[in-house]
Amino acid sequence: MSMSKDSRHAQMVSFAGYLPEKKVDTTSFAAPSDLPRSLDFIRLTGILAHHEVSEQQGSFELAIEAAKKAISRAQLEPASIDLVINASVSKMNHELSQHLSPSYASLIADKLEINNAQCFDVSNACASMVTSLMIAESRIRSGQANYALIVSGEHITPIIDEAKRRNLYLHPRAIASLTVGDGAAAYILGPTEQEGRIKFSEPFTLAQHNRLCIGQACKNHRGPQMRTKARDLQNGVLDNLGIFLQRSIKKMGIEWDKIDHTYSHPTTPKAVKKGAKIATDTLGEINFLHNDSAETANTASTTHGVLLEISHDNKYLNSDETVFMVSFGSGLAMVAIHFNLPEGVEKWS
Amino acid sequence: MVVMLSWESTKIGYNNLFKSTLKLAKKAIKKAKISQEDIGLIVHGGVFREHFRTEPAFATHIHGGLDIHCTNISFDSQTCFSFDVTDGSCSPHVALQAIADLLPSLTNKFALLCIGDDRPTKHCEWDYESYCVVAVIGLSGDGIKLISVDYDNSNFNVNFTTTGYFDDKIKANKFEKVGKIEQREKESRDNYFSGDSEWLSGKHMHEFLQRIDGQNDTLEHCIVDRSGKSTTAKWEF
Secondary structure, eight states: OOOOGGGOEEEEEEEEEEOOSEEEEGGGTOOGGGSGGGOOHHHHHOOOEEEEOOTTOOHHHHHHHHHHHHHHHHTOOGGGOOEEEEOOSOOBOTTOOEEEESOHHHHHHHHTTOOSOEEEEEEBTBTHHHHHHHHHHHHHHTTSOSOEEEEEEEOOTHHHHHHHHSOTTTOGGGGGGGGBOOEEEEEEEEEESSTTSEEEOOOEEOGGGTTSEEEEEOSSSSSEEEEEOHHHHHHHHHHHHHHHHHHHHHHHTOOGGGOOEEEOOOSOHHHHHHHHHHHHHHHOOOSOBOOOOTTTOBOGGGHHHHHHHHHHHTTOOOTTOEEEEEEEETTTEEEEEEEEOOTTGGGOO | OEEEEEEEEEEOOSSOHHHHHHHHHHHHHHHTTOOGGGEEEEEEEOSOOGGGOOBSOHHHHHHHHHTOSOSOOOTTOOOOEEEEEEBTBTHHHHHHHHHHHHGGGSSSOEEEEEEOOOOSOTTSOOOOOOEEEEEEEESSSSSEEEEEEEEEOTTOOTTOOEEEEEETTTTEEEEEEOSOOOOOOOEEETTEEEOOTTSOHHHHHHHHHHTOTTOOSEEEEEEEOTTSOEEEEEEEO
């Protein structure tokens, strides 16, 4: 596609979410009898279930499933993709080993026979995906890339097992580990002459909150662990959300009441409701808030893609409608993206 | 693309990356004659983190340590954004590209490039020389100009990987490198420098920075990762 630099912009060509088949009910591991002070975890979070990988699956296999679906929907030959960014935080295989080098994106591209793309990983906790989308959009707009695959597979449910091994009375910061699920997402961005099909907010990192959620290898068992000051982290988001949204809407030049679909980062469905109240009080009614993570839980960097896939399955999405996604990541990152849905989205299988 | 306005680098011990980065960042910012408040983007590039940490990004710790715009958002507050990138030893070039991608659209037009690795645990064999490198990057100004970054995957071997794992025998986390690469020695001539493929990111950037004094034309800096893939940054003086 030949375009002058001024008329070259980026657009969402396709997306895909993928959930592994195995579904685990929250009651099977977080019943009131399992938790301190007989905590009613389901009532507190709204999470009824999550999905987990099968025995031979890890972050890589999840990512490949989502990427294949996104490439197929984009009707692209893999060889035409010249940028691959992996946004997975976990990079964990089925034996719970953590991939370090070279980039996971390089391995994913190799598996998909994307042979001539620049590949690298972006790490920004749950905001890794939107951070990667920002980079990809810039590359396409500047003509350095034509088609970008941004992909993530998150195999993070081993942190549930780690938390269950702990005495949660003594380790209350492990309780937030029970809110996660495995999943994958992929997006394809490509060039367009039409301006404004993807817009980003100002990206914020409120680094005063950078110690509220720490993920790392467990020191005395195989696999990862996460420790979270959940209430402090949630307050960090909620205290800033109203002004963040107002600044984002202004910077993007969009009208709140014209947004067709809104997605937040679903730490828990209950937390999303709290955020939605702030958004409504600040900017007015939300046209369509997609808060469908009750049976997927928090799948880290892949959450928005997983929720988009659920919306697609429910036939809620139509060509050219607008989507507003707010992303939060420990650190504490806050960034939002607004985009038009790809042409033909309603016809995707 | 962007201009490197100032830089600092130093050899570090096993796990001094955080403190060293903070110290060098303050020096580099002062040298660039800007204020910490002018920084709008912090990007860290590296492979190994203490205890194989996955989140938050190391750059957010630098951000917090420097206390840049660490306040709640208001209608006129300034922003700084932090994240990490990685692609083996090629991470410094990827980080520079990410800065070049995002900096023009940010309000504060200076970025911090932070490069380096920590030995993840004391159980990890560590035969690397660890360097910490920090640079202030701007869109224009006096400094060395990054013209382009090219990549080459033609020698990439997907089987040459590095993985963190739990050693059941000693009950501790280590990492293992798979694949024996053909050693690629460093290569230095007038307008070209390439380091050893077993070097870490910090060492690659440190050695490159040692060669820029006296340059008055262009210098190509090639990093070949142990997986065989490479990136080449072209700098203009």
